[in-house]
Amino acid sequence: xxxxxxxxxxQSFCPSDGGSGNTFNIARFQxxxxxxxxxxxNGYGDFTALVAGVDPGASYGITVDPNGPFFLRYRWxxxxxxxxxxxxxxxxxxxxxxxFGQENGTVNVPAGASPGAKRLRVNMxxxxxxxxxxxxxxxxVEDYSVLVxxxxxxxxxxxxxxQTADLL
Numbered sequence: 001x002x003x004x005x006x007x008x009x010x011q012s013f014c015p016s017d018g019g020s021g022n023t024f025n026i027a028r029f030q031x032x033x034x035x036x037x038x039x040x041x042n043g044y045g046d047f048t049a050l051v052a053g054v055d056p057g058a059s060y061g062i063t064v065d066p067n068g069p070f071f072l073r074y075r076w077x078x079x080x081x082x083x084x085x086x087x088x089x090x091x092x093x094x095x096x097x098x099x100f101g102q103e104n105g106t107v108n109v110p111a112g113a114s115p116g117a118k119r120l121r122v123n124m125x126x127x128x129x130x131x132x133x134x135x136x137x138x139x140x141v142e143d144y145s146v147l148v149x150x151x152x153x154x155x156x157x158x159x160x161x162x163q164t165a166d167l168l
Contacts, residue, residue, distance in 0.1 A: 013086055013119055016132060017043040018139035024074075024126040025140040027067035031107065031120070032060040034144060039067060045142040048119065053147045057111035062095050065102045066124055073098050074139075075129045078122040080146055082113050088121060088132035095122075096129070115150040119143060 018025070020042035028037045032052040038045050054060060066074045078095035079088035097103040123130050125139035 013081070013121075013143070014088075014133035015044075015135070016121065016123065016130075016141040017135045018123060018125065018130075018141050019043045019137035022138055024066070024068040024072075024124070024138045026064065026122065026124050026142055028063075028065040029122055029142060029144070030061075030063040031144070036142075036144075038142065041140060041142070043140055045140070048143050048145045051117070051145040051147050052120070053149060054107075054109045054113075055149050056109055056113045056115075056151060059106050059108045061104065062107050063102060063104050064097075064122065064124065068126060070100060072126050073100055074103075075125045075127070076103055076122070077129060077132070078107070078120060079132050080107070081119045082110055084114070084116065084118060094120075098129075109148065113148045115148050118146040118148060120146050 025040045027039060032054060034050045034052045036047055036050055062078065064076050075098045076096065077093060079092045080094050081088055082092055094107045095105045097105055121132055121141065121143050123139060123141045125136060127138060130136050130139065
């Protein structure tokens with residue numbers, strides 16, 4: 001995990017709120033070094049100062065834990081604004097799951113993801129899946145930051161010279 005002052009600030013994102021003062025909230029969020037135990041944030045938590053570093057083309061585990069009655073099936077969704085256009089499109093939905101407790105999945109970073117800071121939004125709802133910009137009453141929304149690394153450049157001449165040396 002990286003700590004960044006302010007996280008992703010380049011874009012203005014749609015508001016989203018899971019309702020204040022309810023007992024249905026995100027208890028814990030884990031993603032590639034971020035391990036945030038947050039509890040009730042009155043429907044929305046801005047944790048964009050918490051940053052997960054990722055590489056283009058790689059895959060990373062995601063784990064979410066609900067807080068609320070054990071007998072409810074919670075609906076989870078997460079998006080990453082890979083193209084930094086300030087919106088969460090359907091193609092940017094990186095995780096969707098439902099269950100009665102902790103849920104696990106995998107986030108696949110697109111091979112062509114541009115380097116830099118991106119916004120990650122996760123939401124949880126007690127009864128139905130919600131959109132990235134939804135306002136609803138039984139759940140919670142949290143925002144985080146993802147930092148996509150720059151691709152490593154290969155020095156072709158060095159690689160060619162190395163191959164020639166290996167052949168000798």
